Amino acid sequence: MNSSIALNLRDTAAASAPRPGSQRVADDKALLRAAAEVARDLHRPNPTIFWADMLASALIGYGALAVAATSSWTGLAIVAGVVSMLALYRAAMFIHEISHMKHSSVPGFRLGWNMAVGVPLMVPSFMYEGVHNLHHARTRYGTVDDPEYLPLALMKPYTLPLFVLVALLAPVGLLLRYAVLTPLSFLVPGLRTVLIERYSGLVINPAFRRRAPEGDARTHMLIQEAATSAWAIALLTMAATGIIPLHAFAVYLGVVAGITLINQIRTLVAxxxxxxxxxxxxTAQYLDSVNVPPPAMLPALWAPVGLRYHALHHLLPSVPYHNLGAAHARLTAILEANSPYHKASYVGLPGLVSRLAASTMGIRR
Known part of the structure; x- marks a missing residue:
């Protein structure tokens, strides 16, 4: 899942010498064949795991949010706020699984997730469904038609902190989108077109324009959008009238901002x-992507719900998050040491950030 706020950064690419293009990497057929074979029995999602994980994360997140919003002890409020952010971040990341799954495989999960997480956090699943799958399209990845790709490594150094910090504006942007622009868009046809094309997807590529959903996808979008709009309007009304204390409202916005910030950092190293x-x-797409497998433990917090195996996910996009660890272990065991598979695994967040920062300065590692 990527940021809901796109940056017009493509014009800031560093004027450096051409680099060896990963697009010229030939497919490693042994790797692709091995990935397909080890995952034959790993494509079925486990509904019990999905529901238990998502609901537990949401309950912990909202419980901690209540503590953070009501506690008079600053230390406890801060700790509770961090717990709320991490738990709700994990719950929110199920939007990625929803975008890939056959909904009949986990009945009711999309509806349940939207009610428990998507609408309250103002990121209903239609903002990823029908968009994220384009990132996995064979001829779109890494191109101007990819909604989730920017050549950040080729841009100027100042674009990286800008890319991360803009995520802090997400709560305000989401409130504006759903409480103000959504109702107006049904009265102003031109605004409706702009809203769907540019502000109805979790993307980072400012050149991307979403096509209006059709059929069932359009129905789901309208229902989710109406519910989220009603929630955003009610939230602002309750804050303005004192039903919700301004302090509690600010804590909620702070937690949502924290979720988008940590996701933006994760996106930076995905x-x-x-x-x-x-x-x-x-194979080139795989090598341009990142795995952060065990024994590292912190990725379980900043890249939850299988996102620590992001490169492997690009090889096996239909394998549910809870089976990616098994797929990684199998491939690690059977592939030779010189296989490209091992080249996409990294130690952790600091090294990846420093590598990207060095790349923007023209330093190759």
């Missing part, structure tokens, strides 16, 4: 961002 716009082979 790929190497070194492609210059050409179509890439599947």
């Amino acid at each position: 790929h190497l961002w070194e492609n210059e716009g050409e179509a890439m082979t599947v």
Whole structure:
């Protein structure tokens, strides 16, 4: 899942010498064949795991949010706020699974997730469904038609902190989108078109324009959008009239901002961002993506719900999050040491951030 706020950063690409393009990497057929074979029995999602994980994360998150909003002890409020942010972040990341799953495989999960997480956090699932799958399209990844790709490694150094910090504006942007622009868009046809094309997807590529959903997708979008709009309007009304104390409202906005900030940092290291716009082979896409497997423990917090295996996910996008660890273990055991598979695994967040920062300064690692 990527930021809901896109930056017009493509014009800030560093004027450096051409780099070896990852798009020129040929497909490693042994790797692709091995990935397909080890995952034959791993494609079925486990409904019990999905529901238990999502609901537990949401309950912990909202419980901690209540403590943070009502506690008079600053230390406890801060700790509770961090717990709330991390738990609700994990719950929110199920939007990624929803965008890939066959909904009949976990009946009712999309509806339940939207009621428990998507609407309250103002990120209903339609903002990822029908958008994220384009990031996995063979001929779109890393190109100007990819909604979730920017060549960050080729841009100027100042774009990285800007890319991260803009996420803090997400709560205000989401309230504006749902409490103000959504109702207006049904009265102003031109605004409706702009809202769907530019502000109805969790994307980072400012050149991307979403096509209006059709059929069932349009129905789901309208229902989710109406529910989220009603929630945003009610939230602002309750805060303005004192039904919800302004302090509690500010804590809620702070937690949502924290969720988008940590997700933006995760997005920053989800790929190497070194492609210059050409179509890439599947192996090249894999090598431009990042795994942060065990024994590292912190990725379980900043890259939850299988996102620590982001590169592997690009090889096996239909494998549910709870089976990616098994797929990784199998591939690690059977592939030779010189296999490209091992080249996408990294130690942790600091090294990945420093690598990306060095790349923006023209330093190759």
